Amino acid sequence: MNKLIQIFILIFLMISLSSCSKTDINFKPAVKTNISENPVNGDKQTKKYFPKILKKFPHNPSSYTQGLIFHNGDLYEGTGQYGSSKLMKINLKTGYPLKSLDLLPVYFGEGITIFNNKIYQLTWQSNKGFIYDINSLKKIGEFTYPTEGWGITNDSTSLIVSDGSNFLNFYDPINFSVIKTIMVVRKDDTPVYNLNELEFINGMVFANVYMTNEIIVINPNTGVIEASIDVSELRYHLDDIADAEVANGIAYNDKTNTYFLTGKYWSNLFEVKLIEE
Template sequence: MKRRLAVVTLLLLSLIIGVASAQQTAIEVLVPEVLNVYPHDTDAFTQGLLWHEGTLYESTGQRGESTLREVDIETGEPVRAVDVTAPADATADTPLYFAEGLEQVGDQLIQLTWTSGDALVYDMASFEQVDTYEYEGEGWGLCYDDRYLFMSDGSSYISVRDADTFDLIVRFAVTLEGQVLQASLLNELECVGDDIYANLWQTDYIARIDKYSGQITGLIDASTLLTEEERAELASGSVLNGIAYNPESDTFYITGKRWPKLFEVQFVPAPETEPAG
């Protein structure tokens, strides 16, 4: 297991930065230490996950299936949910929404859409849609640090946006050892202190990014969360996605698209690798 962790990590780093010097990187390699396991709705194509004052919220994707949910963490079932379909002025040619990242600002929830260029704003108490922000490009992940919103868009860049207007302030590249990511892997985001945690799309890894420099400072290997039997039962595309932080317990909730489980974890240093031979 220890050797596998080292090999897989180096292969992933080579993919990300596109250079042969990945073995010289000094980033911290972490693993999730599981504290609790909860059921997760296997119909939920998880795009965004949010923990706020003891309540779990989830944004699920797929056109015609997208939802905004408040979830009972003990059962994995929605306490309440609204379908995310299409704009009120949609025509027959307007694509249905494909919901993406989710964040809370004040008493509102903001939910991205993949290619529609709309950020849907809801009253948190009622789930009533109260506004729509428009943006250019794609919407993937979203997080808030109590000052700015940070958004991924299917590229190697993160956008910083005004929390009140959603106006774009600046975009910055995410880098490793000074190299901009060569693969567009940034997906669901979670802001924690000076860091942004980002699911690396179609992998079992989460990157820890310094929000001031854009530098990846840590890499979390979550490949052991599901058993081989559980993975074999997953539908195509059911990858790791969804990060929510609980500041009261200093723990994270992580899951995947249509996964059967949601995990409460702490990120701890990975075991040291054993010498070859």
């Protein structure tokens, strides 16, 4: 009988010890995680920049600027509007063309880019673009695309085109087939529409956002906006603001690491440095 009692006591003690062990595991205090210190969220802040004006140049106030490029020391501009769309090589000191080519009145000119020493120019709603000899501005080819044409640039491999949406299309420059499409979003995943004039600079796509004073800097691999540039200050330095419309036009001088910025019907073009806020 005593032996039986001893057995029951031993079993009871084993069950009690087992229960205590399980209780200790189940109620072990959790490790508190500080989200702000999480490296995954460490780059959530979009960088902010503003332009510091270095030089102010005259710009033809009758030019409805759609595309701007600085290439080998020369400035090229494409303009819009039916009946007055042009492709021009610009005298930086005067703002007026050294060479100029008029588009047919049925075409509304849009963005321009230089790829393999040829100039590519989009049109707005004609689903057609033109290719020009860079020296003579003579038209040497055409290409088609299925969307509206707004801005165009290139990454030395693909032609990158905006169509007024929140997407960028990457085209094969030989047959103009779509290689890929990316959606452009802010870091909180908010899409950004009305992507207009484009420029590929140091591995990033710079884009004017139509009807705003913002230039966004887009990662071409992810579509995420890494930086934002507020160019609203430039309007206060225009010689004539009577007919000045929205900011549009981005060009880059890689020799000086400076940017050329202007707008539709602006009286001036500005050479600037970008300063982080």
